[in-house]
Amino acid sequence: MGGLGGLVDGNSRVYGIIADPIAQVRAPEAMNEIIAARKSHAVFVPFHVHADDLPVFVAGxxxxxxxxxxxxxxxxxxxxxxxxxxxxPMATITGSVNVVRKSSDGAWEGETYDGLGFVSGLKSQAIDPAGACIYVQGAGGAASAIVAALAEAGAARIAVANRSQLRATTLIDRLETVYPGCCVIAGPSDLVAADIVINTTSVGLNVNDPLPIDASALHSRQIVAEVIMRPDTTALLDEAQARGCRIHQGIHMLSGQVREIANFLGI
Known part of the structure; x- marks a missing residue:
């Protein structure tokens, strides 16, 4: 009775994902599969919303x-x-939100499962971040959640690189109060020294994008991971694989968090 393949009628609940661009997102397929499996009377759809329009859209x-x-x-x-x-709690630490639900009093309650889902995805592929040296490219919402979850999982050192060092410093300062001494600004040697290299940026979504990191520094003892889910294998992962690295695709992050998000939303 649930999902796009089932009955959608006047009693159906509607959920969705807000993004810009929207074509690359895989949440509708994944969530509608859960809706069908759980026989929820609901449907999950894409919402294409520009950044400037987010406040008025969410108010609606x-x-x-x-x-x-x-x-x-x-x-x-x-x-x-x-x-x-x-x-x-995770949204408070990271300053970002990737799921919002309406509480019984009508208030919006937000949380982020990006980081917890990413770590769950790593572990599902027998990759344990505990004790690892990790290089993270990016300092946005996804990076904040992933760095926090990696620190919670016991990573030894997390080096954060970003085009704007101020954003990276802000992220590290925020996490320092909860995970002291774990996160640092990435230096020249951190990429080479990393056990796990993670691109948390959107660079790689488009075929003509440059590589988000200097691939010449990668070597075969490393794991290189993406958060981008479409294409399945980005140019960075292709380059890493060519250099003998083990690669970890973005789809594992989605599979790691989608069930927890469904539970949070009451699907």
């Missing part, structure tokens, strides 16, 4: 009585924090 969703919640991805995760009336 609060009036949508049969919409219990929604998810978000690039570029909305940090801005969505300010559209929430309350946020959970």
């Amino acid at each position: 969703l609060k009036a949508w009585r049969n919409l219990p919640g929604f998810t978000l991805t690039v570029p909305h995760k940090e801005a969505a924090r300010f559209q929430c009336d309350r946020v959970g």
Whole structure:
């Protein structure tokens, strides 16, 4: 009775994902599979919303009585924090939100499962970040959640690189209060020394994008991971594989978090 393949009628609940661009997202397929498996009377759809339009769009969703919640991805995760009336512990640490639900009093409650889902995806592929030296490219919403979850999982050292060092410093300062001494600004040697290299940026979504990191520094003892889910294998992963690295695709992050998000939303 649930999902796009089942009955959608006047009693159906509507969930969705807000993104820009939207074509690359895989959450609708994954969530509708869960809806069907759980026989929930619901449907999960894509919402293509530009960054400037997010506040008015989210305000409108609060009036949508049969919409219990929604998810978000690039570029909305940090801005969505300010559209929430309350946020959970991970969202408080990271300053970003990727899922929002409507509470019984009508308030928006936000949380982020990006980091927890990413770590779950690593572990599902027998990759344990505990004790590892990790290089993270990016300091946005996804990076914040992933770095926090990696620190929680026991990573020994997390070096953060970003085009804007101020953003990286802000992220590290925020996490220092919870995970002291774990996160640092990436230096020239951190990419080479890393056990795990992670691209948390959207660079690689488009075929003509440059590589987000200097691939010449990669070597065969490393694991190189992506958060991008489409294409399945980005140019960075192709280059890493050619250099003998083990690669970890973005789809594992989705599979790692989708069930927890479904539970949070009450699907």
